[in-house]
Amino acid sequence: MKARVHVTLKNGVLDPQGKAIGHALHGMGFAQVGEVRQGKFIELDLAETDKAKAKAQVEEMCKKLLANTVIENYAIELV
Amino acid sequence: MKARVHVTLKNGVLDPQGKAIGHALHGMGFAQVGEVRQGKFIELDLAETDKAKAKAQVEEMCKKLLANTVIENYAIELV
């Protein structure tokens, strides 16, 4: 089983990378771009075949390591 | 309109971050984790309302800025 995890900055936390991308895009003439936010996208191969168990494990990985819940949210997808 | 862009390393390109994450997860006892790959996830607000046009624009942004097409692939979703 594969898990796809999206880690994004919480609303209200300033995103220097996203801001810089937006700025650069404007500079390049993409005037129609509004806010830009950058996050992480992590794909994991899992030996686990039970979806519920896999989900629980990845949830734990997110809380413990993959996301810093002080400033980040995460979302898990299993495929 | 919102665009969601996933930027991932091409197959075969070394992913030191993914490797280190996998290693750390093992160290923390998540033995069932196989390969880990880390990519970027970028969300953009667009003024454009025409889907085809928006797609073409984001495509261009990816090529020019968001992805390093020498070593990365990108995928665009419009929502």
Add this chain to the structure above:
Amino acid sequence: MTKQYPNDLMGLSHEEYDMAVGIMGRTPNHLELGIFSVMWSEHCSYKSSKKWLKTLPTKAPWVICGPGENAGVIDIGDGQAAIFKMESHNHPSFIEPYQGAATGVGGILRDVFTMGARPVANMNALRFGSPDHPKTRHLVAGVVRGIGGYGNCVGVPTVGGEVNFHPSYNGNILVNAMTVGVARTDKIFYSAAAGIGNSVVYVGSKTGRDGIHGATMASAEFTDDSEEKRPTVQVGDPFTEKLLIEACLELMETDVIVAIQDMGAAGLTSSSFEMASKGGMGIELELDRVPMRETGMTPYELMLSESQERMLMILKPGEEHVAEAIFRKWELDFAIIGRLTDTGRMVLKWNGEVAGDLPIDPLALAAPEYDRPWVPTPPPAPLGDVPAPKDYAAALKTLMSCPDVASRRWIWEQYDHLVMNDTMQRPGGDAAVVRVADMKKALAITTDCTPRYCYADPVQGGRQAVAETWRNLNSVGARPLAITDNMNFGNPQRPEIMGQFVGCIQGMAEACRALDYPVVSGNVSLYNETNGKGILPTPAIGGVGLLDDLDHMATVALKRAGDVLILIGAVENHHGGHLGQSLYLREVLGREEGPPPPVVLAAERRDGDFVREQIRAGRVDTCHDLSDGGLAIAVAEMALGGNLGATIQVPADTPAHAWLFGEDQGRYLLAVPEQAEAAILIDARKADVPAIVIGTVGGNDLTATGYYTISLPELRHAHEDWLPAYMAAPR
């Protein structure tokens, strides 16, 4: 009878293919042909340059190991050695600036720690295209980030370098990285394999399909479709490199290594062949034991991969477990992948079957060597009339803010230049000074080359590049000891390019001899051409010197109001100054003309020795050599460095613009307390060293009486603002 050649000769010429068949006594298979191809690539075999490189002086009593090993080794006293080398990563950096530059740093670090040295300093010599070229900004940003990204992470300070911009580099930037390390003279490790039956051990990262045929790419010209050759780009992993440094140095404290070699260009192939050839041994490799990152890898891919952060070692029999424990502790791969034999052959096995079998010496030593045709570069046309500027202050500001002189702060602030706590002189001076840990002494390090001089007159340019590094080391008070070089040129199959190469080497050799300043390591990068247009000839020189006593060190910053400015060294014809190929000519008048300033080696030696001895005697603590832009720029840099003004007097019988902006060689500017002035001038006269007082230190302005007065803040803006503003502009 017409001969049949395979469709893909992998970059070998027909003649080279015939030689390969002759050596094998049969048709080489795909794997074997790939090995011939990389081993005989320009990058690995030096086939066009070898003949000329041999003419460089490489010996001195303090040279422990000259060219031929992974890096050069010199004695720095107290049982310690400095180990250093410079290497190019030009082509990869053009294709992918971040990773290209990063892996360039990683590669040169490995060359140095593989010999037993702890890396203590990194340098970088960079050449970019015109600032107006659409790619330049992106390339500068990526290269600088890449160098910082790698060097900062491994924790080796990046303490200096040089940067030029010129349209000739539009399609071929140069990224030359240098590492200096310190080792104990009784703990230096070499690469010659020894001991039949000894284990061949692989450590570091796993092997992937990175950069296959990178070495041959570095040996080919760019054409417009080069950007398609993308998969050959390698990705660096500085974290693993840091672990590899610590693990190797820890292992080197034990007594189990027979030989060690990093896997650089052409990866496992060149490292195994070199180790075997140097030791006169054979090797049998079981390629299926190589740690692999991907599934389905073939022997061909394993032998040619340029995956980074890998080393090959020969260990003492029965001691493998010692090494294994250390590498496991550092969480690195460790695998015994073969053993040494007495057959003189490289036998490559794959799951028990022989996949390739090649003779080692014929392949490694009989690599083709070419005496390529060359024509000397015609002497430049004499320089016509050079008008004075209408506005001297404006001319000075133009020079201080031009791309080749403007402050590089934007670059070096992205480099951790302080880690290790031994950086005695940060970037911005003449040479970086890095203390030898726990000692009163320090290494001085600089890189220099003036490509526009080399283009106009390769012999003078070659001399100048070496002499400028020598001066920069003297200027801080260090004894210059030896150099490493990085020869960056165009296509050697063109006789005029080969002529540039030959000329530069000749000039370098002359300077090295005159200054007792041998070459101990180096690197050659040819085919820096796009669509038939070559770069300016660029023999980048990295110089290393020793400061015996840190209490006697000079810096460029003015220190005391009231100091007297003394100019050391002669000006052409005792008046005026040399404006051919000067920055004044190019930046203010838009002309690139004339002969470059000549380097008079006897005077160079005499005057440089004098300056250094004055500093070492504790009489002088403020010194700057004169280079790009001449005297006016040197004074300005010293004033900005100390945030203290100065006033200079232009001699009456002299064209002021030539005196202020002329680039006559072999000169230094000292700032000394008034009471020291007389003694220094007397000593100079005794030593036949030209020395004149040209002004005094003080105030908040920079003045050349009768020509300009500029406030320091205005000057600082001119100098500091260009690069950040350029980099901040939208791409």
Add this chain to the structure above:
Amino acid sequence: MTTAVIVFPGSNRDRDMCLALERATGQKPLRIWHQDTALPKADLLVLPGGFSYGDYLRCGAMAAHSPIMREVKAAAARGVPVLAVCNGFQIATEAGLLPGALITNSGLKFICRNVSLRVETSNSRFTRGYNAGQVVSYPVAHNDGNYVVNADTLKRLEDQDRVAFRYSDDAGVVTPETNLNGSTANIAGVLNEARNVLGMMPHPENATDPQLGRPDGGPLFAAMLEAMA
């Protein structure tokens, strides 16, 4: 007087820190490997700078899960002083020893240079060698020193006098222009509630050798020693 420096894979200012500690105490600090599961008795623990785990994923995230960090947290809870510098600060926030998080510099570039810092409090074992309001100069060398805390936490930090240093100008004036990396309220260093853990981005250990410039970090090391004695 025993000091201990924790070494993670990728630490690279561990040596600089050991030198500074040795200069201050006259004794070589212990070097503790991240895989160790027990701490020796020490009067001061230090999380040094560097790029633990390459700064991959998030700076300090992986190191925060090293076996030794459980012991470091327990020791801190018992009141053992902990100095966490640069990557050490990042590790300390990831491990929950200090509030907030450190994200990429607002300029998106690594910054290595000397900066002026205003000492905000002399009420700690680390900063009592300075006067509040005093300006010191330390080097910084980081890519991710942008300190983020929410408004409530910021208020608590300020109310409890837990901000140790702010990025300022030479005269001690704190403005958006002197905010090196985008940190909330220009914060360069913070204390935990018990005031025995200090996290900071600038490098006092690189400002203790007079041969290398103004040794402004000296009083910080001297104060820590005095507190231990």
